[in-house]
Amino acid sequence: MNDAKKSEEKQLGDFIRGRLLFVEKLCEEKKLDKRGTMDAIRDEAMRLAGTPERREFLDHRVFKGVILSTSLLPDWLDKVLLEAISNVLKGRDATLFTSSSDESCIPFEAGRFNAHRQADTVFRMLYAGKAPGDWLTKSFRVLYQKCYGDDALKGLKIEQRSEREILISMDNRHLEKGSPMDCSTILGYLYGSMEKLGAKGIKIRHVRCSTLTASPHPVCDFVVSWSAA
Ligand SMILES: [Zn+2]
DSSP states (O other): OOGGGOOOOBSOHHHHHHHHHHHHHHHHHHTOOHHHHHHHHHHHHHHHHOSHHHHHHIIIIIISSOOOTTOOBOTHHHHHHHHHHHHHHHOTTOOOOOSBTTSOOHHHHHHHHHHHHHHHTTTHHHHTTOOHHHIIIIIHHHHHHHHHHHHHHHTOEEEEEETTEEEEEEOOTTSTTOSHHHHHHHHHHHHHHHHHTTOEEEEEEEEEOSSSTTOOOSSEEEEEEEEOO
16 A cells, blocks of 8 residues: 555545445335345455455444444545445446536445535535535535545635636545545535535536546646526
């Protein structure tokens, strides 16, 4: 494992809990056997984990333990879980990422699901009474810091380009989970949040991605736009 990426733990507890609740919701919608699906996801996550330490962590902390909303967790965990969930539900050649809210994938839907539930629960205060533009320029910084840490926050730039268009730039390459799959969860989270804020005609595009292999871009740029009504 790359030492530079050996992460400080972040406030990912509620985000990770949301991944498991997302699987439950999908099982209900698709009438899948919950127990069997979760067992398959655990086996796939163990396969993807890569080291005995991580397998031990997955087994004891995640699948046999209790994750609290306030739990501090390493960021590789989300990467492994999302990939395991996608592989089990959609097959190992499933699309793991998207660059537009017009095209969905499992990580996009997992992010969207978390935004919906967190807007009603743990992060309710960050959404209450906020207009979409306010949420994007103020609340999003708080959420981003929880997930990506203090170092990443220094690189977060949010620019209002017009009344209903905002550019968000970030650099997550120093994190192990920084990947196109993770960017897709951000796309989904932004989309789900805009839905909860009552925005109409929401469009989110990931116009430049720094985490794609051999990408020439130093940052990831997301353009969020919405319509007047
Ligand atoms: Zn990206």
